[in-house]
Amino acid sequence: METAHPHFSLTPQPTSPGMIVRAEGCELITSDGRRILDAVGGAAVNNVGHGRREVADAVAEAMRQLDYVVPLWPTPNRVALGEYLVDEWLPADFEHVFFAGGGSEANDTAVRLARMYHVSRGDEQRYKVIGRVPSYHGSTLATLAIGGHMNRRDGFDPLLAEHPKVPWDNADALAAAIEAADPSTVAAFIAEPVIGASGPALTPGLDYWARVSEVCREYGVLMISDEVMTGFGRTGRRWGFEHDDWEPDIVVAAKAITGGYTPLSMVSASNQVLEPIIADGNGVMFFTYSGHDASCAGALAVLRILADEQLVERAATVGASMLAKLQAAVGRSSAVVEVRGRGLMLGVELNGLASADVVAAALERDVWIYPGGSGPAVNDGLLFAPPLVVSDEQVDQIVAVTAAAIDEVAAGVVSA
Ligand SMILES: Cc1ncc(COP(=O)(O)O)c(C=O)c1O
Numbered sequence: 293m294e295t296a297h298p299h300f301s302l303t304p305q306p307t308s309p310g311m312i313v314r315a316e317g318c319e320l321i322t323s324d325g326r327r328i329l330d331a332v333g334g335a336a337v338n339n340v341g342h343g344r345r346e347v348a349d350a351v352a353e354a355m356r357q358l359d360y361v362v363p364l365w366p367t368p369n370r371v372a373l374g375e376y377l378v379d380e381w382l383p384a385d386f387e388h389v390f391f392a393g394g395g396s397e398a399n400d401t402a403v404r405l406a407r408m409y410h411v412s413r414g415d416e417q418r419y420k421v422i423g424r425v426p427s428y429h430g431s432t433l434a435t436l437a438i439g440g441h442m443n444r445r446d447g448f449d450p451l452l453a454e455h456p457k458v459p460w461d462n463a464d465a466l467a468a469a470i471e472a473a474d475p476s477t478v479a480a481f482i483a484e485p486v487i488g489a490s491g492p493a494l495t496p497g498l499d500y501w502a503r504v505s506e507v508c509r510e511y512g513v514l515m516i517s518d519e520v521m522t523g524f525g526r527t528g529r530r531w532g533f534e535h536d537d538w539e540p541d542i543v544v545a546a547k548a549i550t551g552g553y554t555p556l557s558m559v560s561a562s563n564q565v566l567e568p569i570i571a572d573g574n575g576v577m578f579f580t581y582s583g584h585d586a587s588c589a590g591a592l593a594v595l596r597i598l599a600d601e602q603l604v605e606r607a608a609t610v611g612a613s614m615l616a617k618l619q620a621a622v623g624r625s626s627a628v629v630e631v632r633g634r635g636l637m638l639g640v641e642l643n644g645l646a647s648a649d650v651v652a653a654a655l656e657r658d659v660w661i662y663p664g665g666s667g668p669a670v671n672d673g674l675l676f677a678p679p680l681v682v683s684d685e686q687v688d689q690i691v692a693v694t695a696a697a698i699d700e701v702a703a704g705v706v707s708a
Pocket residue numbers: 335394395396397399428429430431484488489518519520521546547
């Protein structure tokens with residue numbers, strides 16, 4: 293355990309590589325000059341690479357003009373970002389955006405929005421939000437309750453409202469769960485198009501989303517796409533849902549909206565969802581830091597780089613090549629169940645190894661990979677989501693280190 297900074301965290305954290313003082317490109321640099329290759333953009337956050345001066349300059353300039361303005365009122369970057377998202381990113385019938393601080397706040401807001409939609413239409417009894425196992429939607433009490441990350445829920449059960457859960461890949465189980473819950477009480481279904489930390493890069497089969505869509509429409513259940521990890525190009529398309537034949541009613545995004553340069557998340561909904569809410573004079577309460585102008589300036593600068601450098605397209609091509617390289621290097625190992633993913637959101641499912649051990653072994657070799665897994669029902673796995681500017685040589689280094697780390701841990705497990 294880290295002892296050098298005893299007051300840095302509330303409870304002890306896993307060993308760190310040292311004090312991170314600078315970052316550039318795909319590398320994090322420690323106070324003693326060690327360079328860590330960031331194979332997961334922090335926590336699937338950074339997309340445009342670290343150390344982009346133009347983003348820092350945009351944020352600094354915004355802060356020179358404004359500090360805090362109540363989220364009820366327009367500010368230049370707040371307004372510009374909303375317009376840019378509606379014009380360039382969101383589906384055609386999504387014309388309004390709500391900002392929050394991070395993914396948990398945004399998913400929490402999506403739950404309230406879904407509830408508000410039904411209340412505004414006089415459907416007061418609809419409140420249940422069906423989630424999947426595994427899944428992760430955040431750590432507020434509402435988002436833990438709708439999520440299926442068993443380790444992160446552990447110990448909080450008495451505080452969590454009960455919402456039905458379904459297996460992550462079975463659309464018929466969703467129909468059965470809606471029936472079992474009493475369809476007139478179900479408000480929404482929430483899912484990550486490609487699963488993140490709870491089951492790295494789990495991606496359902498071809499017909500899954502079309503069938504889910506059919507089921508939700510049949511029962512009047514709203515579909516929330518949690519794009520906190522998949523949004524803004526990570527999977528090689530603009531949104532994770534764009535790979536499959538469906539369109540959500542509510543879209544939630546965070547992380548890549550600013551690449552992590554500033555804290556920000558967003559929720560948007562189709563006009564069909566918003567119209568009854570607006571007609572009834574309802575809405576959702578803002579957070580104090582909803583749409584901070586400097587955060588929005590950071591988002592605008594990052595999204596401009598994403599477009600100018602065609603990084604969404606790059607995620608698709610580099611991701612396909614990284615997937616093939618990972619498959620070749622570790623796909624046949626007896627310590628690996630599966631190599632999978634879309635774009636630059638890739639996962640390696642481990643066979644009986646603890647992801648934390650493999651991550652520690654990789655960090656010894658100067659590569660940061662995210663430890664995935666969500667409890668005994670699902671195998672641990674490794675999550676890869678490097679900045680979309682990652683070079684071929686860096687991909688090769690990530691793949692080689694992953695193979696060496698898995699071999700080392702597997703050898704220890706066998707000999708133990
Ligand atoms: C899919 C998904 N949803 C929600 C969250 C929660 O976001 P935050 O940690 O910003 O609250 C995460 C965080 O990793 C996530 O991956």
